Amino acid sequence: MTATTDAAPAAPPRTASPARALGLFGVLLAVFVVPGSISGTAVALPAIGAGTHASDAALQWVVNAFNVTFACFTLAWGSLADITGRIRAFALGAGIYALASLGSALAPGVHTLDAARALAGLGGAAIFSCGSAILFGMYEGPARARAFALLGTVAGLGVSFGPTLSGALVQALDWRWMFALHAAALAVVLALVPVLARATTGRRRAATRIDVPGIALFVLAMSLLTCAIVQGSQWGWASAGVLALFAGAAVALAVFAAVEHRRRDPMLDLGLLADRRFLGLCLVPVVGSFGFVTLLTYLPSYLTVVGGRSSGAAGLVMVLLTAPMLVCPLLASGLVARGVPALTIIYASLVCLVAGDAALTLFGPRVPVAVVAVPMLVTGAGMALAVGLVDGRALELVAPEKAGMAAGFLNTLRLGSEAVAVAFYAALLTSLADGTDPAAYDAAFHTVLWVLAGVCLTLLVIITALLRRGR
Missing domain, CATH: 4.10.860 (DNA Excision Repair, Uvrb; Chain A)
Structure with a gap:
């Protein structure tokens, strides 16, 4: 099978360093917007409902439509990028996202908004799949590790601070400005695509037909x-x-x-799944979905219902869970550069998620924040240490011309497991709690935490077995 360059020279010249920096900025900006939109749109739902007079079912699909198309097309975009060229696919996805965001800002009603958000999910899938593959082809060695650490940091910041930024825009201006800002950010990304093309050396499967x-x-x-x-x-x-x-x-x-x-x-080479090391690394984000994303989604509700805190106070407490995203990905990259095995850091991250979830059972109606600060930081570090690092290590196990396919599979598993984990948490909590009674909610929350810790521990055992056998 013939491999050709993806609209780039065989090797970037030394003078291309500024181009790589600008290209990296473009990819990271797009990656920041997408998860920030996912977590931030939920904050704007009350304002959207009031402005469009939407029913609850139609309003919920403002979020769900994005998630469904994102999950459906992430793997497809990764495979298409390997065939048609990653820059071309990334630019197309960014263009779709920009147009969809503009359409969301101008939507006359909720059903039009639902359709625009579904289109945005299609573009977001391309950004995530192609962005990882582009960075893989743009950098090598320690520079690649730092780039993926930045990718993980920025994605984590988007998820963590998306609600804060969106809430501020909705309160100060209007919910439409939130989507207008997304469109403006992606317009900047599109302007940087020519620079990104000059700095990228990704290869594609030129003799391959689209599946x-x-x-x-x-x-x-x-x-x-x-x-x-x-x-x-x-x-x-x-x-x-x-x-x-x-x-x-x-x-x-x-x-x-x-x-x-x-x-x-x-579209998906099943031989990739026969590589136990690749499969084991792809399961690492699944642990984060159960051990971290569920808490990021539902811990604020516990803090308000059981802890009696205001929404603002609950948001400040949540900083303890998200703060490691600012430090740990780059810390992990630095440790790898100093000779610490990447797998050692990945194992440490998984142990932190298990221990952190179990230790969060210290939460109670009158427990001071200082008591749970360390468990929250440990849980956040468990997510942050592996994010980005696992992407780079997984892509190194596949042929360069299949990096898009591999990134698509990894991100499909990541997003799909987040949806499953959040739904699992909600279903289990609902079955255990008696309405919104604080005492019943508190007991159910502790039971769910032990279940989450057990799920994470089980996945840790499976991942360890896969990685050891893969050697």
């Missing part, structure tokens, strides 16, 4: 799966509709695997 059947089957499977997760809390997890969606997703995935196994140029 249309594989893409269609995978999108169908992910659509059914994500819709089942989204509707589970509304229809009931044991309802006929939700069970039918899960069954349809399982059938579509089985057919997808059979088709991909027979195709010469599959």
